[in-house]
Amino acid sequence: MAQRKALITGITGQDAAYLAKYLLDHGYHVVGTFRRTASSNMWRLEELGILDRVEMLPMDLLELTNIVRVVQRVQPSEIYNLAAQSFVGVSFEQSVYTSQVNAIGVCYLLEAIRTVDSGIRFYQASTSEMFGKVRAMPQNENTPFYPRSPYAVAKVYAHYMTINYREAHGLHATCGILFNHESPLRGREFVTRKITASLAKIRHGQQDVLELGNLDAYRDWGFAGDYVRGMHLMLQQPHGDDYVLATGEMHSVREFCEKAAQCAGFDLQWEGEGAQTRGRDRRTGKTVIRVNPAYYRPAEVDRLCGDASKAKRVLGWRPEMTFDQLVEHMMRADLERAARGVLQALRF
Numbered sequence: 044m045a046q047r048k049a050l051i052t053g054i055t056g057q058d059a060a061y062l063a064k065y066l067l068d069h070g071y072h073v074v075g076t077f078r079r080t081a082s083s084n085m086w087r088l089e090e091l092g093i094l095d096r097v098e099m100l101p102m103d104l105l106e107l108t109n110i111v112r113v114v115q116r117v118q119p120s121e122i123y124n125l126a127a128q129s130f131v132g133v134s135f136e137q138s139v140y141t142s143q144v145n146a147i148g149v150c151y152l153l154e155a156i157r158t159v160d161s162g163i164r165f166y167q168a169s170t171s172e173m174f175g176k177v178r179a180m181p182q183n184e185n186t187p188f189y190p191r192s193p194y195a196v197a198k199v200y201a202h203y204m205t206i207n208y209r210e211a212h213g214l215h216a217t218c219g220i221l222f223n224h225e226s227p228l229r230g231r232e233f234v235t236r237k238i239t240a241s242l243a244k245i246r247h248g249q250q251d252v253l254e255l256g257n258l259d260a261y262r263d264w265g266f267a268g269d270y271v272r273g274m275h276l277m278l279q280q281p282h283g284d285d286y287v288l289a290t291g292e293m294h295s296v297r298e299f300c301e302k303a304a305q306c307a308g309f310d311l312q313w314e315g316e317g318a319q320t321r322g323r324d325r326r327t328g329k330t331v332i333r334v335n336p337a338y339y340r341p342a343e344v345d346r347l348c349g350d351a352s353k354a355k356r357v358l359g360w361r362p363e364m365t366f367d368q369l370v371e372h373m374m375r376a377d378l379e380r381a382a383r384g385v386l387q388a389l390r391f
């Protein structure tokens with residue numbers, strides 16, 4: 044049988060690194076696309092030891108002809124579109140750019156696939172952020188969307204465009220509606236990694252205090268390694284469809300801090316309320332966490348919790364890592380990096 048070929052957009056990102064590793068381990072030839080920047084940012088692939096096993100091609104989601112040429116040249120059996128301006132907070136300040144990449148970029152990709160089409164299977168990275176201001180708990184594939192950020196609005200467009208190409212043009216196109224998934228390879232602007240990296244640096248005397256926004260947002264946090272397995276399973280189905288991947292458990296940012304602080308050896312005690320909240324280490328009396336309203340969002344998503352029963356039933360998918368294991372895994376990795384002094388560099 045010919046070797047299967049997968050094309051992953053956004054190869055420098057967290058999910059792409061885990062997915063590339065997973066597909067390589069399953070015998071795929073993996074082509075990763077990246078956008079040209081002044082400096083290389085392949086550290087995640089290096090961390091997983093797969094940098095030299097992934098074929099790299101430059102491709103920007105804002106360049107239609109570039110995308111068509113790449114799809115034509117690679118002729119992959121599967122395309123995973125993981126590229127995006129993925130930071131919700133920034134999308135309030137860069138709404139046009141976010142829309143171009145996260146919405147129109149996906150339309151370009153779908154057009155390219157339709158043009159080249161040779162049975163390519165397509166995965167679109169949809170998100171639980173599309174549920175936004177939720178009224179039903181937990182959320183599944185039938186829960187109505189109410190996006191609360193330019194990021195989420197653009198993702199809703201891409202979601203329906205993917206469904207439309209499936210229905211109108213018969214593409215094997217699938218949307219994975221994934222709830223938050225984290226790892227030691229998560230970007231440092233996202234709250235979980237911001238917490239573990241900062242607490243590790245504080246522990247090693249490399250940072251004074253950790254400043255956060257809304258401590259009372261609740262998220263359904265899983266491990267990225269579990270979720271990329273689900274992406275692959277989705278594209279092995281006979282038809283394109285939409286699936287939620289989630290753990291079904293919800294925790295607050297505050298709880299994440301408590302658990303991480305415990306793993307890092309702090310004895311955390313909260314004081315004050317709202318913008319005055321502080322987390323003090325009982326042992327030293329020092330403030331290690333404080334709220335800075337600059338990190339509040341203009342419109343917040345308060346609570347998200349997913350129902351992945353369709354993925355369990357149809358795909359046989361289940362998350363393996365628990366919340367406690369995830370926090371511990373991330374905290375350990377960052378403590379080890381801080382001990383080596385490498386968290387001082389922006390690279391990680």
Ligand code: NDP
Pocket residue numbers: 052053054055056057058059077078080084102103104105124125126127128129130144168169170171220221222223224225230
């Ligand atoms: P990351 O932010 O780690 O990675 C995003 C990738 O997209 C990076 O490689 C980035 O490149 C690339 N990118 C950004 N803009 C462009 C562009 N114009 N052209 C080409 N590539 C571009 O995200 P994750 O790995 O966490 O997420 C993967 C996908 O899944 C994203 O689409 C995200 O929105 C979605 N998602 C993520 C969830 C999560 O919890 N992680 C949950 C649900 C959905 P560069 O390095 O150059 O910036």
Ligand code: GDR
Pocket residue numbers: 129130131132169170171172221222223224232233234235237254255256257258260261262296338339340343344
């Ligand atoms: P999210 O992740 O917006 O859910 O999007 P993020 O980690 O950025 O925020 C989660 C919650 O934590 C609150 N928060 C803070 N967030 C950040 N980044 N920094 C802070 O200092 C801070 N303090 C509190 C936020 O307000 C929010 O409520 C992620 C991304 O990966 C998306 O691309 C993806 O689609 C969704 O997860 C599912």
